[in-house]
Amino acid sequence: MFRKLHRQLALFSTLVTGTIFSVLCLICLLFAQNSIRQNNYTSFLKEQSTLTANLQSEQAISHQWLNQMQENHHLIIYLYDNGSPLYYQFLHQAGSAGPEDSLAESARRIARDTYGLDIFQNSSGLSVRHEEFSLEFAGKDYYVSAGTLPRGNGHLGFLILYSLDDETRQITWLRIAVLLADIIALLLLSVFSWLFTGRLIKPLEESQKQQTRFIASASHELRSPLAVILSGTESIEKADTPAQAQRFLELIRSEGQRMQHLISDMLLLASSDSHALRLQTQLLQPDELLLQCYDAYAALARERQLSFRLLLPESDPPDCIWDGQRIRQLLSVLLDNALSYTPSGMGILLFLFYPGHDSSQKSGRDSILFGVANQGASIPPEEKKLIFQRFYRSQHSRTEKEHFGLGLCIAKEIALAHQGEIWAEDLSELSERFASDSGYLDVPDFCKKKSGGSAFLAKLPVRLTDSH
Secondary structure (H helix, E strand, C coil): CHHHHHHHHHHHHHHHHHHHHHHHHHHHHHHHHHHHHHHHHHHHHHHHHHHHHHHHHCCCCCHHHHHHHHHHHCEEEEEEECCEECHHHHHCCCCCCCCCCCHHHHHHHHHHHHHCCCCCCCCCCCCCEEEEEEEEECCEEEEEEEEEEEECCEEEEEEEEEECHHHHHHHHHHHHHHHHHHHHHHHHHHHHHHHHHHHHHHHHHHHHHHHHHHHHHHHHHHHHHHHHHHHHHHHHHHCCCHHHHHHHHHHHHHHHHHHHHHHHHHHHHHHHHCCCCCCCCEEECHHHHHHHHHHHHHHHHHHCCCEEEEECCCCCCCCEEECHHHHHHHHHHHHHHHHHHCCCCCEEEEEEECHHHCCCCCCCCCEEEEEEEECCCCCCHHHCCHHHCCCCCCCCCCCCCCCCCCHHHHHHHHHHHCCCEEEEEEHHHHHHHCCCCHHHCHHHHHHHCCCCCEEEEEEEECCCCCCC
16 A cells, blocks of 8 residues: 555656646746847847948948858848849859749848838838848748848848858757756656655554554453453353352453553553643642652562662752653653562662753753663663563563553653653663762662663653643
8 A cells, every 4th residue: 555655646746846847947948949039139130230331331342341241140141233143142152133942032032022122122212221030941040131222323232141050059959958957857856756755655654554563462462351351251150159259250350450551551652643642731849759659669669678769869950840640650650660670689769860050961951850770680772772662572571461561652652742752771871871970979889789770761851842
């Protein structure tokens, strides 16, 4: 489906942009052609004006001058003294009147029949009369100026022909250049459209794959409690004593609560995917928030024979605009993860860091960093990003059935909803982070007690931006 959509989008994009580009090229070509023709015609009129002015003012017409005018300005000049061609025509094999289909005769005939101007007769008296027009002869185009001017006791008829071969070549090469540019541009546009639409579709394709994996994983996770519930229902019907039936009811209740927890997590992630995860923000004190989480998990840590410590900054951190319930949920995920991974006799550290007392810290004064470190097993480097994916479970992870592999993913979505970020570090990295901070020397000491271990850190802005 996505391959077909990719091809269709690339083709559509190429056609639309290619059509627009081709139309623009055509418009530019028309303007350029018109400019070339206008420049050539202006040049022709200028040469015609110079030539007729010289013919009228000079007493003798120099053959050398006529040759220079023809060669330098690409002109063909025919002169007739009282209707007779000058000797100049015979020298250059132009002939006098020539056959009816000759170039000069065709130009003279058009001037006579169309404009009423016979260059063999002086019908204008003492004034100069001339007409300019276009002529096609033997597959070639010319600008023609035909006219008469008084000279001595008679008149001088003239035909000035300006060949448009150069103009035709210029326009032809211009069209070829525009066509080649259009073809190359279409090829480049097709490549760009293919790559660009591919990048546009890739997130959709990844989203569909992720959704498919999500549904498959959720179905797999729901299958087990449903099977237990159905089996327990059948067992209740066959129970011999009320005590056996009660035991199966407790099992059904436990599996039902497990399904409820899974469905709640799935609904939260679905809300995040549709950008419908709403935050009920309020003014909070982050140190009090951590104290609440510490009190909630301290007893559970003692039951598992774990050392549980809380580290807060010496100076009071600023009040934050957060969703308190969601932040507590994020911290609960991290603490629950630490309790599950930390062996008995080891320690867990819950800490809050606000760099307000030290402006040299890279974290910045507009954000607060908090995290949970444990002295359990380290996270392999290749899994530090994978662990935030939905239903991901490391081969070294816990196997208790109440965990579905959604906790860290939910923590990540909550952090993103608060315009923050969350990541995993080894204890060695965490130790280096606070090695130079005099107020947090307990962190490096905690990290030295165990070579392994890991930490999850979340950095949130003190206040959310208006765009959220």
